[in-house]
Amino acid sequence: MKCPVSPHIAKVNYPPISEVKQWAAEYQHGKKLPLIDLCQAVPDYPPAEALTRYMATLLSDPLTSRYTPDEGLPHVREALAARYRRMYGAELAAGNICLTIGASQAFWLAMMTLCQAGDDVIVQTPYYFDHDMGLAMLDIRRLYAPFDPANGGIPSVQAISELITPRTKAILLVTPSNPTGTVTPPETLELLYRLCEENNIALVLDETYADFILADAPPHKLFTNPEWGDHLVHIMSLGKTYSLTGYRAGLLLASERFIHQALKAQDTMVVCQPRLTQMAIAFAAENLDSWVRENCRMMTKRHEIFCREFALPGNRFELVASGSFFGWVRHPFHGLTGRQAAKKMIDEAGLLTLPGEVFGPGFEGYLRLSLGNIGEEKLPEAIARLRDLH
Numbered sequence: 001m002k003c004p005v006s007p008h009i010a011k012v013n014y015p016p017i018s019e020v021k022q023w024a025a026e027y028q029h030g031k032k033l034p035l036i037d038l039c040q041a042v043p044d045y046p047p048a049e050a051l052t053r054y055m056a057t058l059l060s061d062p063l064t065s066r067y068t069p070d071e072g073l074p075h076v077r078e079a080l081a082a083r084y085r086r087m088y089g090a091e092l093a094a095g096n097i098c099l100t101i102g103a104s105q106a107f108w109l110a111m112m113t114l115c116q117a118g119d120d121v122i123v124q125t126p127y128y129f130d131h132d133m134g135l136a137m138l139d140i141r142r143l144y145a146p147f148d149p150a151n152g153g154i155p156s157v158q159a160i161s162e163l164i165t166p167r168t169k170a171i172l173l174v175t176p177s178n179p180t181g182t183v184t185p186p187e188t189l190e191l192l193y194r195l196c197e198e199n200n201i202a203l204v205l206d207e208t209y210a211d212f213i214l215a216d217a218p219p220h221k222l223f224t225n226p227e228w229g230d231h232l233v234h235i236m237s238l239g240k241t242y243s244l245t246g247y248r249a250g251l252l253l254a255s256e257r258f259i260h261q262a263l264k265a266q267d268t269m270v271v272c273q274p275r276l277t278q279m280a281i282a283f284a285a286e287n288l289d290s291w292v293r294e295n296c297r298m299m300t301k302r303h304e305i306f307c308r309e310f311a312l313p314g315n316r317f318e319l320v321a322s323g324s325f326f327g328w329v330r331h332p333f334h335g336l337t338g339r340q341a342a343k344k345m346i347d348e349a350g351l352l353t354l355p356g357e358v359f360g361p362g363f364e365g366y367l368r369l370s371l372g373n374i375g376e377e378k379l380p381e382a383i384a385r386l387r388d389l390h
């Protein structure tokens with residue numbers, strides 16, 4: 001290739017899922033055991049049948065193939081606003097929502113609206129690798145908030161506050177965390193919001209896995225503050241919630257003024273979320289609360305089985321943190337990087353995992369195991385293979 005490549009993109013690592021999927025393809029040739037894929041955070045079950053039936057009826061409507069307004073169709077945004085009012089007791093309206101191509105694009109909208117090259121963003125570690133990659137490409141400096149294994153990685157408000165500089169524009173946090181599964185308690189989120197208020201910066205919360213927390217109370221009460229939009233920007237993936245990851249169903253939730261600015265980026269990036277996706281998520285928001293709850297229960301049970309199996313004697317891996325989608329484990333192979341350990345896991349045990357170092361510097365001793373990909377019946381075998389590794 002002779003054309004130029006921006007140094008900001010050249011210095012970023014190749015996408016980790018693509019890297020390890022390549023290992024999986026190589027493994028399939030000479031495989032000893034059937035592959036168990038613990039690498040990608042994707043629900044292994046299909047969307048609700050009522051939803052796919054409804055989507056099928058849309059295909060013959062010529063309107064389905066047309067653009068929508070950049071921010072999305074009004075009735076879809078209203079259906080989602082109603083869902084937030086129902087689930088978070090939120091003080092918000094359709095005008096606070098922009099529909100995006102997955103939570104991934106919502107993240108780009110958020111960051112492009114908040115920051116310019118040379119700004120700082122505080123990133124809780126271990127981070128979701130796409131976030132760090134995106135910020136690096138935008139030439140935004142990442143200030144890493146440390147991981148405390150003793151409490152499963154709940155952010156330290158003190159440590160975060162010490163990282164704030166005059167160039168800091170946002171604190172970025174994923175809760176429940178990818179890769180640790182840790183849920184940040186509502187009181188911590190409240191304190192982080194207040195810290196942002198004091199410093200006139202944004203709290204960017206990626207709550208992609210929020211629908212997999214089995215609790216009676218909402219994940220936080222931030223949206224009940226009528227002024228929440230002054231400092232809160234929320235990112236969500238309805239792809240995980242409704243098992244529609246391939247339809248790229250995400251959203252950005254922020255003040256109307258913020259959305260107004262973000263739409264400039266939206267228009268140049270994608271124009272709009274596909275109409276079919278929009279219609280699907282409106283249907284889902286109006287009809288599938290109990291389906292979502294059932295899957296949350298199922299994933300919670302899967303997590304319990306995972307923890308139980310993990311604790312059986314003879315397992316040299318250490319479960320440092322976990323949640324209904326992820327286990328964050330320390331591997332026992334001293335002297336090996338996470339990448340080398342993950343390669344050993346696939347070569348010798350047919351287990352596809354992600355190396356710790358893709359989630360931040362210093363995490364070579366860790367691996368991420370995703371529980372989303374496999375049914376509970378396969379978990380005992382997956383963990384037995386861990387136990388048998390030497």
Ligand SMILES: Cc1ncc(COP(=O)(O)O)c(C=O)c1O
Pocket residue numbers: 041101102103104105128174178206208236237238239240245248249250
């Ligand atoms: C924390 C987090 N944010 C965003 C995404 C991307 O979601 P989407 O598929 O909706 O773009 C993922 C996907 O794994 C994720 O784990």
